[in-house]
Amino acid sequence: MESQKITFCNEISLMMFGFGDSHKPNPETVRLVEGIVLKQLRTIVQEALKYSDGKNLKGKELVFLMRHNKHKMRRFVQYLKNKQMKAALQSMNSTVIEIDKDPKPKGELMKFIEYIDETGEFTDFSEIDEVKQARVLRADRISQVLDEKRTSPQEIQRS
CATH class of the missing domain: 1.10.287 (Helix Hairpins)
Structure with missing residues (x-):
């Protein structure tokens, strides 16, 4: 029996859509993002293992990396x-x-x-969390632009 490879493509597709991509993002792009995320996770886990007892990885090691x-x-x-x-x-x-x-x-x-x-x-x-505040401002600007496009005269005539 062949073991199945675990993939997070569905979850990544949903996240990409949530962050403004199309409803069904390009599968190649999703696989690329998955590869990048997995590589970053492996790097984080390897770094955290340096601070562990070598057998088990606990939350403390991951928190220590974020300190x-x-x-x-x-x-x-x-x-x-x-x-x-x-x-x-x-x-x-x-x-x-x-x-x-x-x-x-x-x-x-x-x-x-x-x-x-x-x-x-x-x-x-x-x-104040400056990083979060900057994200909120960017999202607000994007939503304002989308609102302007949606309420354009051409859009009103179509409806």
Whole structure:
């Protein structure tokens, strides 16, 4: 029996569509993107294995690789916080919810992040994420251009 190769082409196609590509992107482009992503993942895993015990790769090693990028770390901490909130909401039986009772998620990864976070910048959400803000502005500009095209006189006459 031949083993099947795992592919992420369907997921990548959906992501490409979500980021503005056509509904059915060119299959060659999807395979190219998949190859690039897999190569990057292999590189990240190989780098993280340098900090592991050599047998198991844990989240700590991956977090350790991100430690120099405070924006990525903040996004990851926010993800952990959201994940904790979702789990708390699913496990609650009552309808009363105390939001932000403990704003920092507690878990093995969060404890490790607090341990390596000497300045507290990974858990400080008061500073604006410039990278995310730039993405939002780009997306807004693109949507405004699309709105202008959709409401052009030619478009109105066609409808």
